[in-house]
Amino acid sequence: MTNDGPGFFTSRLSDGIAWARKWSLFPYPFVTACCGMEYMSVASAHYDLDRFGAAWPRFSPRQADMLLVVGTISQKMAPILRRVYDQMCEPKWVVAFGVCTCTGGFYDNYATVQGIDRVIPVHCYIPGCPPRPETVLDALMKLQARIQKEHHGLRGMVGLPIPPPGEAT
Amino acid sequence: MADTTLNTAPPPWTLETTSEPGSRQHSMLLNIGPSHPAMHGVIRIITELDGENVLKAEIEIGYLHRGFEKDCEVVGWGQAFPYTDRLNYVSPLINNVCFAMGVEKLLDIHPTERCDYIRVIMSEVSRITDHLTCVAAGAMELGAMTAFIYLMKAREYLYGLVEEVTGARLTVSYLRVGGVKSDLPEGWLERLKEALPKVMDCVDEVDKLLTRNRIFFDRMKDVGVISAEDAWSLGFTGPVLRSTGMARDLRKDEPYLVYDQFDFDVPVGSVGDNYDRYLVRVEEMRQSVRILDQAMARIPGGPVQVDLTGRPLTGAEMVDVAKMGMTADLLLRQVRPDPTLEGADKAAIRNLNAPDRRAVLPPKEDTYGNIEGLMNHFMLIMEGEGIKPPPGEIYIANEAPNGELGFYMVSDGTGRAYRVHCRPPCYYLMQGMNRMIVGGMVADIVPTFGMINMIAGELDR
Amino acid sequence: MGNPMPENPVLNRLRAQLGEAVVETHAHRGDVTVVVHPDRYHEAMRLLHDDPESDYDFMTDITCVDRLKLKLQPRFEVVVHLYSSRHNARIRVKTRPLSDTDPRVDSIVDIYPGANWPEREAYDMFGIRFNGHPDLRRILMYEEFVGHPLRKDYPVNKRQPRIPMRDIPDDRPGMMFV
Numbered sequence: 001m002t003n004d005g006p007g008f009f010t011s012r013l014s015d016g017i018a019w020a021r022k023w024s025l026f027p028y029p030f031v032t033a034c035c036g037m038e039y040m041s042v043a044s045a046h047y048d049l050d051r052f053g054a055a056w057p058r059f060s061p062r063q064a065d066m067l068l069v070v071g072t073i074s075q076k077m078a079p080i081l082r083r084v085y086d087q088m089c090e091p092k093w094v095v096a097f098g099v100c101t102c103t104g105g106f107y108d109n110y111a112t113v114q115g116i117d118r119v120i121p122v123h124c125y126i127p128g129c130p131p132r133p134e135t136v137l138d139a140l141m142k143l144q145a146r147i148q149k150e151h152h153g154l155r156g157m158v159g160l161p162i163p164p165p166g167e168a169t
Numbered sequence: 170m171a172d173t174t175l176n177t178a179p180p181p182w183t184l185e186t187t188s189e190p191g192s193r194q195h196s197m198l199l200n201i202g203p204s205h206p207a208m209h210g211v212i213r214i215i216t217e218l219d220g221e222n223v224l225k226a227e228i229e230i231g232y233l234h235r236g237f238e239k240d241c242e243v244v245g246w247g248q249a250f251p252y253t254d255r256l257n258y259v260s261p262l263i264n265n266v267c268f269a270m271g272v273e274k275l276l277d278i279h280p281t282e283r284c285d286y287i288r289v290i291m292s293e294v295s296r297i298t299d300h301l302t303c304v305a306a307g308a309m310e311l312g313a314m315t316a317f318i319y320l321m322k323a324r325e326y327l328y329g330l331v332e333e334v335t336g337a338r339l340t341v342s343y344l345r346v347g348g349v350k351s352d353l354p355e356g357w358l359e360r361l362k363e364a365l366p367k368v369m370d371c372v373d374e375v376d377k378l379l380t381r382n383r384i385f386f387d388r389m390k391d392v393g394v395i396s397a398e399d400a401w402s403l404g405f406t407g408p409v410l411r412s413t414g415m416a417r418d419l420r421k422d423e424p425y426l427v428y429d430q431f432d433f434d435v436p437v438g439s440v441g442d443n444y445d446r447y448l449v450r451v452e453e454m455r456q457s458v459r460i461l462d463q464a465m466a467r468i469p470g471g472p473v474q475v476d477l478t479g480r481p482l483t484g485a486e487m488v489d490v491a492k493m494g495m496t497a498d499l500l501l502r503q504v505r506p507d508p509t510l511e512g513a514d515k516a517a518i519r520n521l522n523a524p525d526r527r528a529v530l531p532p533k534e535d536t537y538g539n540i541e542g543l544m545n546h547f548m549l550i551m552e553g554e555g556i557k558p559p560p561g562e563i564y565i566a567n568e569a570p571n572g573e574l575g576f577y578m579v580s581d582g583t584g585r586a587y588r589v590h591c592r593p594p595c596y597y598l599m600q601g602m603n604r605m606i607v608g609g610m611v612a613d614i615v616p617t618f619g620m621i622n623m624i625a626g627e628l629d630r
Numbered sequence: 631m632g633n634p635m636p637e638n639p640v641l642n643r644l645r646a647q648l649g650e651a652v653v654e655t656h657a658h659r660g661d662v663t664v665v666v667h668p669d670r671y672h673e674a675m676r677l678l679h680d681d682p683e684s685d686y687d688f689m690t691d692i693t694c695v696d697r698l699k700l701k702l703q704p705r706f707e708v709v710v711h712l713y714s715s716r717h718n719a720r721i722r723v724k725t726r727p728l729s730d731t732d733p734r735v736d737s738i739v740d741i742y743p744g745a746n747w748p749e750r751e752a753y754d755m756f757g758i759r760f761n762g763h764p765d766l767r768r769i770l771m772y773e774e775f776v777g778h779p780l781r782k783d784y785p786v787n788k789r790q791p792r793i794p795m796r797d798i799p800d801d802r803p804g805m806m807f808v
Contacts, residue, residue: 031210032233033626034258037302037339041328044321059206071210074629076772077232079793080204106251109236109243109786110779111771118795130339231770236786238755239779243786274659401715404689404744422718561658564711564722566690577709579695587700590693592711600747629770 010153017152021065021091022144025054028064030084033071035098038130047133052140061087066143067120072100073113085120091152093143095124097136102127196224199611203232207310207615211625212599214606214614221610226603230629237630241589245555246272247346249586254340256591256627259302260295260570262331264627265344267567270425271576272346274565275558278523280348285426286468287349287521291334292426292567293457293464294361297368298327299570299622300450300457307447307619308379311388316375323371326364333357346556347529348522358465365458372454380448389444393605393617396441403604404597407572408449409621413441419568430467431460446620453570528556555584571595571622593627638662640684640721647677653726663722671708671725672736678712678723679741686712686721689742692749694756698782705730706758710738727758737763755780 027049031039042049049055058064061084073081085094096116099105102125104114116122123146126139199216202208211232217225237256241249253268254261266288273279305320328338333354335341343350379385395405397413410417418435420428436452438445515532522529526545535542548554558580566575572594579588598621606614641664645652651670656663666674678686690711697705704726713720727733737760738745749760750769757778760766768775772792777784 029206030204033211033235034255034339036210037258040302040306040321041325041338045318046322046325057206072233072235074232074234075789075791076234077203077211078791080232082793084204107235107240109239110784110788110790111234111236113791113795114789119793120796132338231768231772234770236779239786277659401688402743404742417715562663562722563659563661564691564720573690575691575711577691577693577711581700588695590691590709592691596747597744600744 014150014152015148018148018150021152022147023053025052025066025093025140025144026056026058026064027054027066027068028059028061028084028088029057029068029070030081031068031070032073032077033098033100035070035100035130038133038136039068039070039097042133042136047137049137049140052137052144054140061085062089064088065092067092067094068097069094069101069116070097072098072105072107073116073119074111075113076111078113078119081116082119091150093123093147094120095126095139095143096122097126098131099127099129101125105129201614203229207618209306209618209623209625211629212618212623216606216611216614218611221612223607223609223611223614226606226614228599228602230599233625233629235630237591238589241586243585245584246558246586247549247556249589250342250344251340254342256593256630257299257569257571257574257595257624258339258626259624260292260299261339261341262291262295262335262343263299263567263569263574265341266292266426267565267569267574267576269344269346270567271563271565271578272528272556272558273523274563275561275578275580276346276525276528276556278347278525278528280523281469281521282427283469284348284521286464287353288344289426289428289431290353290361290461290464290468291331291343293461294327294331296457296570297454298324298331300454301327301368301372303570303620303622304375304379304447304450307616307622308375308385310615310619311385313379313382313385316378319371319375319378323368326368330357330361330364333360345522345529347525348518352517352521358468361461362465365461369455369458372451376451380451386444388613388616389447389620390442391440392443392609392613393620394440394442395601395605399604400441400601403601405572405601406597407568407570407594408446408453409598410572411435412438412445412449414439419566419573423566425567427464428460431463433459443616443620450620557582557584566592569594571598571624571627574627591627591630593630595621595623595628599623599628640678640719643681643683644674644677648674661720661722663724665724665726668725668727668735671723672738672741674723675710675738675741678721684714684721685716686714686719688713688715689738689744689748690720692738692745692752694752694758694780696756696780696782703730704728704733706733706756708735708752708758732759733757734759734761736761739763754778757781 029039041047043055054066067085067088069081096102100107101116104112113119124139124143126135128135197218199218200213201216202213203211208214213229215227215229216223237252240252250265250268253264256264301320301324305317309317331341332338334357335343395413397415400410400413401415406417414437416435416437421435433456436449436456438449515534518532530549531542531545536546549556560580560582562579564575564577566573573592574594575592577590578586581587602617602621605617641655644664648666648670651667652664653667654665678684690713692708692710695707695709697707707724707726710723711720712723725735727735735758737749739749740762747769749763750767752758753760753766754768754770755778771779774792775790
């Protein structure tokens, strides 16, 4: 093949893998603070994350593919977050849940990390203090749309390096 | 040449060897947390185990320290309310109430009786949400997912009601120094009356599911026992203290707001184990409903909606009237404000807030309508101004769902706090948790921790 | 600050025992407060705990105030709140460590076991050293942290990251905002 773009077969395959991946996101809820209350609401029956295939929390980073960082990350917590992220297998996506994880929120002081993107890469930012459950569902749908657009190959399955998230598209 | 000496040193995870017959050779270190589902994400417990028995436990906290006390020194007194929301984020209204009462004590002002009733009502609604969350999370950690889902459903009813009053589900910032942000919306009390039976139905259902459930009973009964003397000397308060049999409740012992006018019981346990704590929490929800029923029946009348001078004006009309020079009785006129200000109009503010210009924002009609109101607003809002309590120091305590929530405040007479210290009830509970888990099984850490109801926001501040 | 001190048997008892070591008393907004000399602080707490007339059996809270910006000497003030279940009364006891550079007071963990963590917090946040404390370590901050964040001369947003922070370019490709 001479053109740069992916071939017909590769893109069909990518679409298929993306479809499978986006409907079976296993979240790792890294819950620290107030937003956890809203995470509980989102996850339980009233708002129901299960409709999007993303309800079953895996509390082992090795089995999860969506890191939901819920709540303020302090300087004391930052190395642990980094470690959990490093332990997750590719492909992985990070969602910053709540304004503290996006920018530090109104905690501009000695103790707080000013946004988790200072520690790990982030794919989706949900502002709000805490965000309403509807916002979270919206974010999840946007993340799914993004996963659909990303290129998913078989490279990961034969042990070839995968480009870091954000550059994979 | 390779070194062939065998390494006989114990592996790094062993601490000491015990020589008692029948016991295991080595104790093992097990690290639980901080990112662990049962540790609510922010507690690290380093345990030393002999088989499954806990020999020693070291609790490390501080993973959610976000500088609440330092932040309070940077912002004004009134601006600190959002920070207090996020202390105990399961019952933020009670933190709000306590902080507001503290600043009012510094200023020596008192809001109206209706306002006190509103504060009591909102506090008790918060108490129910807190206990619901505690029981739900505690049950879920033992595998009782059904109870969790049922109780979350119950909590949604209350969150909906809280949102109607405050505009937010969780982080409410509803209280103001000298009053509340706005009056209760129309028909809200009726809706609360309708919602409470629904909430209590869920609680009753969970009561049936859990209380006599063999698995739940076995995991909770006689687990995490602490004696009344130990609990008292370690600074325990709230349901955990009451589970040991001490009937200490600030609402009874040092009544604040209008709690002395209500008839309610303080449930106490007898053994001081997790099961008692669970029962105390469930019973406290019922008592809160009793208080709410009485408060709803007795709350003094709402704002008088009748205008003395005739038809209420809208804000725009009032400006037009003023521009035409008809300012003679403008101060007395009642204005129908923008719908976004519902509950915060002049009549409501006068009816709820302390009549004190040093602390209470003027109603929006006055801010936009006359120079006194504008200046008053300016003085309270602008940088470097604000609420300025006279120099002094106070301590104020409230009965929060976890125990005594206290604020120690020092004012130096400027618009900012010189020092605010929060006495979080969980802090003392977590300090004593060591005694509850050592000697037990490692699996018992989970229900004990769940029934302590550690809230990281107020624990680490 | 301060309203005239009403007649209080507990304070009279303290004065009788400690004499000059009772530095100051006041009851601002009804909160009975007594300031004692740091050398006699432990003795005063022991008296308040044991004496049946006071019987303050519950330690509510320990904290500290940095009085740097109030321009008062000595700089630090350790504040203890006590509660008596028998008399349903509260009292605030304060003591001012003599040295500003190495503030030290006696620990009261032997009287009130619940004082353990609060004293660690006061050490962590203000650098007050409690003599005789069984385990004086940082509690809320991490061990690598330099300084004491609640001191008035610690800047509010001086951060000390434990791991290197990433640089974030202004233009972040692939970022989504909801």
